[in-house]
Amino acid sequence: xxxxxxxxxxxxxxxxxxxxxxxxxxxxxxxxxxxxxxxxxxxxxxxxxxxxxxxxxxxxxxxxxxxxxxxxxxxxxxxxxxxxxxxxxxxxxxxxxxxxxxxxxxxxxxxxxxxxxxxxxxxxxxxxxxxxxxxxxxxxxxxxxxxxxxxxxxxxxxxxxxxxxxxxxxxxxxxxxxxxxxxxxxxxxxxxxxxxxxxxxxxxxxxxxxxxxxxxxxxxxxxxxxxxxxxxxxxxxxxxxxxxxxxxxxxxxxxx
Ligand SMILES: Cc1ncc(COP(=O)(O)O)c(C=O)c1O
Numbered sequence: 001x002x003x004x005x006x007x008x009x010x011x012x013x014x015x016x017x018x019x020x021x022x023x024x025x026x027x028x029x030x031x032x033x034x035x036x037x038x039x040x041x042x043x044x045x046x047x048x049x050x051x052x053x054x055x056x057x058x059x060x061x062x063x064x065x066x067x068x069x070x071x072x073x074x075x076x077x078x079x080x081x082x083x084x085x086x087x088x089x090x091x092x093x094x095x096x097x098x099x100x101x102x103x104x105x106x107x108x109x110x111x112x113x114x115x116x117x118x119x120x121x122x123x124x125x126x127x128x129x130x131x132x133x134x135x136x137x138x139x140x141x142x143x144x145x146x147x148x149x150x151x152x153x154x155x156x157x158x159x160x161x162x163x164x165x166x167x168x169x170x171x172x173x174x175x176x177x178x179x180x181x182x183x184x185x186x187x188x189x190x191x192x193x194x195x196x197x198x199x200x201x202x203x204x205x206x207x208x209x210x211x212x213x214x215x216x217x218x219x220x221x222x223x224x225x226x227x228x229x230x231x232x233x234x235x236x237x238x239x240x241x242x243x244x245x246x247x248x249x250x251x252x253x254x255x256x
Contacts, residue, residue: 012090052245080181101120130164149165150179181208211251216244217244
């Protein structure tokens with residue numbers, strides 16, 4: 001077990017998160033007076049005048065059954081891009097910590113790093129687009145807090161060798177984010193199978209690609225309870241809107 005807590009930014013550890021009416025009341029209610037919702041309903045047939053469940057419990061239960069991951073190990077984001085952004089917020093001290101990426105790869109890791117003023121360490125893929133494991137291990141200095149591995153990789157389309165990826169998860173004293181946005185197009189087995197073994201692992205998946213639901217903006221992060229706790233702590237309170245939650249539940253019911 002690694003020291004996840006020790007890598008969390010001190011201000012995030014100390015943060016008293018926003019508590020919504022929905023968080024504080026555990027039972028079933030149709031009216032939350034302190035939420036200041038419009039009690040006259042919405043112009044649409046659905047109850048869009050009410051705020052959505054901030055922790056998306058019903059949706060997580062259903063995703064849990066499909067993915068074989070307990071609900072407490074699931075975080076849902078407004079696209080997996082939101083999970084990427086929140087990982088920087090939790091683990092990277094601006095102007096101090098670093099992130100390691102392996103170009104050519106998905107551009108958002110770099111954009112998020114710039115947004116958070118986090119320096120980027122680049123270890124290019126080898127000819128043939130494999131990971132340069134030796135060079136990555138050498139470059140993982142203590143200031144590197146996040147390592148992004150996109151597998152299958154955008155834009156090269158190959159999946160990395162499972163042994164290489166697992167070795168990096170084992171050796172790195174920091175968070176390894178395995179972005180599996182394209183996992184459903186590949187024969188590669190998901191890194192979800194390593195979650196019970198490594199608490200410094202985050203696996204990202206999304207409803208935007210094989211599910212054909214990019215417009216709904218729904219991404220998944222699977223990780224240890226500690227990491228999920230901190231992602232929930234820093235997320236905007238109602239980050240997954242109610243229409244997205246309802247449509248995703250419907251899509252999950254329609255799996256062939
Ligand atoms: C590798 C990779 N990760 C994440 C994303 C973003 O996915 P989402 O739509 O869930 O934010 C993309 C989108 O192109 C991608 O290529």
